[in-house]
Amino acid sequence: MKVGILTGGGDCPGLNAVIRGVVRKGIFHYQDEFVGFLEGWRGVVENLTMPLDLNAIAGILPRGGTILRTSRTNPAKKPGGIEACIATLKRHNIDALIAIGGDDTLSVAVKLNEKGIHVIGVPKTIDNDLTGTDFCFGFDTAVNIATEAIDRLHTTAEAHNRVIVVEVMGRNSGWIAIYSGVAGGADEILIPEKSFNLDEVAEALKRRHARGRYFSIVVVAEGVQPPDNIGVETGSQVVSGVGKDDFGHVRLGGIGNLLAREIERRTGFESRAVILGHIQRGGSPTAFDRMLATRYGIGAIDAVHRADFGKMVALRGTDIVTVPLSEATSRTRVVGQDLIDVALGLHDRSSLAAGGVSQSTSTSKP
Numbered sequence: 001m002k003v004g005i006l007t008g009g010g011d012c013p014g015l016n017a018v019i020r021g022v023v024r025k026g027i028f029h030y031q032d033e034f035v036g037f038l039e040g041w042r043g044v045v046e047n048l049t050m051p052l053d054l055n056a057i058a059g060i061l062p063r064g065g066t067i068l069r070t071s072r073t074n075p076a077k078k079p080g081g082i083e084a085c086i087a088t089l090k091r092h093n094i095d096a097l098i099a100i101g102g103d104d105t106l107s108v109a110v111k112l113n114e115k116g117i118h119v120i121g122v123p124k125t126i127d128n129d130l131t132g133t134d135f136c137f138g139f140d141t142a143v144n145i146a147t148e149a150i151d152r153l154h155t156t157a158e159a160h161n162r163v164i165v166v167e168v169m170g171r172n173s174g175w176i177a178i179y180s181g182v183a184g185g186a187d188e189i190l191i192p193e194k195s196f197n198l199d200e201v202a203e204a205l206k207r208r209h210a211r212g213r214y215f216s217i218v219v220v221a222e223g224v225q226p227p228d229n230i231g232v233e234t235g236s237q238v239v240s241g242v243g244k245d246d247f248g249h250v251r252l253g254g255i256g257n258l259l260a261r262e263i264e265r266r267t268g269f270e271s272r273a274v275i276l277g278h279i280q281r282g283g284s285p286t287a288f289d290r291m292l293a294t295r296y297g298i299g300a301i302d303a304v305h306r307a308d309f310g311k312m313v314a315l316r317g318t319d320i321v322t323v324p325l326s327e328a329t330s331r332t333r334v335v336g337q338d339l340i341d342v343a344l345g346l347h348d349r350s351s352l353a354a355g356g357v358s359q360s361t362s363t364s365k366p
């Protein structure tokens with residue numbers, strides 16, 4: 001068969017491991033031929049390709065980024081964009097297309113599938129917020145990077161008697177924040193799924209310092225909407241740039257700075273903010289992500305040969321399965337109460353339990 005592969009949306013450690021898994025199994029076991037479409041859907045719209053043979057994938061397993069490069073191009077936003085994709089795929093005689101991406105990339109895959117294109121999706125996002133799978137590859141690497149940063153920030157916070165607010169990624173979900181916050185022993189973890197009261201956060205920090213701990217670590221997800229008016233409109237996310245991308249997303253960033261200022265004002269404790277940003281997406285994937293990405297790659301090419309189209313490979317428990325692409329893109333998977341309870345169990349504050357879940361699909365297991 002002739003199979004196309006693309007990587008779309010924000011990059012993610014493990015993308016190259018997926019590509020390698022697909023190509024190796026496809027060539028060794030199915031005698032497939034591969035075409036790499038460059039820069040996400042842009043490559044399909046504009047016919048930008050590279051050959052994907054064993055040579056092209058040699059040595060890429062531990063490499064971050066993606067040899068196919070990526071973009072946030074949305075063909076559905078361009079006049080004739082979807083038709084252009086179909087024309088390019090026909091021109092290359094593509095029998096099936098493997099789209100590696102998050103909900104944006106896969107929403108385009110759904111549209112093409114509806115037009116009769118044979119598509120398989122692979123769940124990619126460090127945010128870990130795709131429905132239908134227990135884990136997206138790249139998340140584990142991001143959590144490990146954030147946890148190491150929190151460990152490092154502990155020692156400097158302690159040396160200076162400071163509060164350090166660590167802003168991690170997570171557009172609409174607090175997966176990285178809750179995992180790295182718990183793993184790194186943060187004193188407060190603020191996520192988009194739960195409302196919070198800044199006075200109560202400040203009081204909890206004061207109580208901690210009164211107990212003889214003169215420093216604190218606060219982890220916040222970038223997508224948190226501040227409850228009080230602290231420099232942005234109440235209930236709005238904090239943005240670091242103007243405009244929106246092709247999928248209508250604002251550029252988030254800066255909640256950490258606002259919180260550090262407010263915490264200092266309300267507690268009197270000297271505070272600093274650190275925004276981890278794209279460091280969380282860079283570099284080599286963890287062994288867990290290499291394994292998961294490889295299993296997804298093998299699962300995707302096997303699904304192609306079972307003609308299991310319109311599906312996304314997914315991890316359920318310890319098994320690789322396929323789920324409908326339409327299910328995977330139907331809603332954001334947010335952190336469930338079970339994990340929130342873990343964080344609350346460790347903290348001297350119960351107000352989170354009284355705050356409303358801000359999104360209705362709360363679950364830590366699909």
Ligand code: F6P
Nearest residue numbers: 010102125126127169170171252
């Ligand atoms: O989509 C994943 C993500 O890493 C989000 O957590 C973050 O808001 C966004 O990408 C950043 O995107 P960009 O690379 O376009 O700045």
